[in-house]
Amino acid sequence: MKVKKYMAPSMAEAMKRIREELGSDAIILSSKAVYIGGFLGLFKKRNIEIIAAIDPVSQPNQMVTKQKTKKLPVKQEISSNSTVTQEGNNESADLLKELEGLKDMIKTIQIASERHYPGKLQKIKDYLTEQEVDVQLRSQIMDELLGKWFALKQQSTDEEVQGWLEEALFEVLEKAQNGKPGLQKKYINIVGPTGVGKTTTLAKVAAETMLRHGKKVAFITTDTYRIAAIDQLMTYAKILNVPIEVAYNLEDLKKATERFSHYDFVFIDTAGRNFRNPQYVKDLSEIIDFTDEMETYLVLSLTSKQKDMEDIYRQFASIPIKQIIFTKADETSTFGAIFNFIHAHKLGAAYITNGQNVPDDIEKATSSQLLKTAFGAKKYERSS
Template sequence: MKIKKYLVKDIKEALIQIKQELGENAVILQTRRIRKGGFLGIFGGEIFTEVTAVAEENTSSVDSKKKDFDNQEDTIYNLREILSRNIRKNLNNVKNYEKGNFNGVKPENHDEIDNRNVSNGNPIASTNIIKDIEEIKRMFVQLNAKIEMFNGDLSEFPAELKKLFNRMVDQSISKDLSLKMLYELKDEESFEINRLSDLISRYFEKLIKVEVPDIGNGISMFLGPTGVGKTTTLAKLAANLKLKQKKKVAILTIDTYRIAAVSQLKTYSEIMNIPFFVAYTPQEARNIISTIENFDSILIDTAGRSQRDEIHLDELKKYVEVVKSDYRFLLLNIAINTKDLIDTIERFSLCEPTHLIFTKLDETNNFGNILNVGDNFNLPIAFITTGQDVPDDIEIADSKRLSELITKEVFKNV
């Protein structure tokens, strides 16, 4: 692991140096502004940006990495120190922002606005309260249903439905939802395979919420954990908007943590002849958008964030609040386990996603998570992706097609 600091006039200069010296997979750990020169380093002098970056050193094999482990202890210790300082700094940044101070930008106090709206009977605020109440009601209804389900016993069901239950669970469909379906089917006169398959498919279809927004007109942000495919998905949609729908498209990235991400998206943009912009702060993103408002569609790529990284999720939330996008797509890897998937949606909810995009459907035969999400959240699916090819491997979500896909796997080899 290699850590290096750069003293530059601006962050763009640092990115060029980091890419040249550490490679495209380098990651920025910390940035801070310092003054050089002048009297005692206080009066006069110039303002510079200090950027700390890290990159994995090339090794020939996993074994060689293990052999070098002892020699890297000092480096790892230094990295932990830097990360610790960075976390403390980011916490202070969040606190400063909440006080109305973020990178020199003093935003409106949203809490005061919300309180003022409620007190004045603002319909938007009232609508938000109603939505919250409805969501709480829905959660209680689901909780009661689940309690009843756990009191159930498979012994009351015929053998055909017991087998169906096991096949649904094997497809990663939750036990609660699988049991709920059995109760729906228990009074049927026949459990013949073709009939069961048809009934299940129709039941699945009702659970799958789909909605495809008009991304050809408006601002769209792409959110999600690391490695879920945000950049590639954005490129696919940009290509379709530009080449097939003949829309005037611009791409903006705020993913400045990974050097490779900027380069990858810039390459896509150049190939498609689409204007490309990079923003380093929320206000800079807002300023760039104000200069390209005449474009039909503005697509915004964001940095991948672990759902458990609260500091960076708060940072992402600041971008969401300042950018004010029309659509916010939360991308989810269909292949991860249900618990982590639900945890991801819940933690990213602070960014108020409007739609879901399921990715990597080509990497699994288990599609039950589509139903689990539909059973737990009121978020529609907009698109699914089925590979890495740009612009081809993306489809508009269709509830009938998805239900048939899941049903096919449930009844496979039966």
């Protein structure tokens, strides 16, 4: 094995150096806070001291000592049980003492090299892997948890370790604004590919705006590629008793916006394929200013693959996306995409849906609600 001591101003910096020098399979043997410098015992700087190790199996050459040891006097024998009696052997005695102290650590390394993390943390890593959390984000979270694990001398319970994970994921979510849909502009544009529940989601948001906030709303659909989509939105309009216009072209859309000029909000259901055409976006922007008059929400299904979500996001990159709406939370048991997407793009979620019922089955996607969705029925008393 190769064991090395690191000193850094923060755990993150220490982990970075360890990964660069020893690789991602390195194991943390111990960590503690140390204070150095200062004047007359004051103003000392806090640093993190970490002892890390790497399994030599994959890197046998690293076992070779880079520094030559001092030549010992003739007939001196060094072993774990020997007693050093000759002059000039203090350094050797210290070395033997350190090696003796590392005996238990070696056992830890052997176990950890097979499982990569101590038992309780391995369960967390397995969970994140099963949830399809991105490798980079997963490593970042595990580094943070590993630091806490050794800082507390490996005495933490399963519940405490679970709490660390929830705190780490909560911090990821809090880097974006979640659960606070603006609805500050007149036109609410709902975009997304076919099959993600876009039309149903539009109806849910409109119903909440009308029933809970007393606003006057209307519908416009430009998704004329699918007759079923028009019929579906017309049904919702009838149930909610709100007007609807079908815009087959830009001229129809212009007339519809004029008709609904005195309404508080106009919800627009669009065909996802339109936004592949730059000319369509250009023409539409001549009628409605995407920046000053419209808020656009991108609908992503949690049943989609991560790569598909990224492709969809790029497809709609020609218009400003305010927030994401995650749908079909009830149709999957894998929620890593929520954390991956928010972490990668720093783009918050406005709503999350978990069924077909209108106006129910929709929640504001606060960070606490997203955590609750990912961890099941567990309650979170966080404000976000």
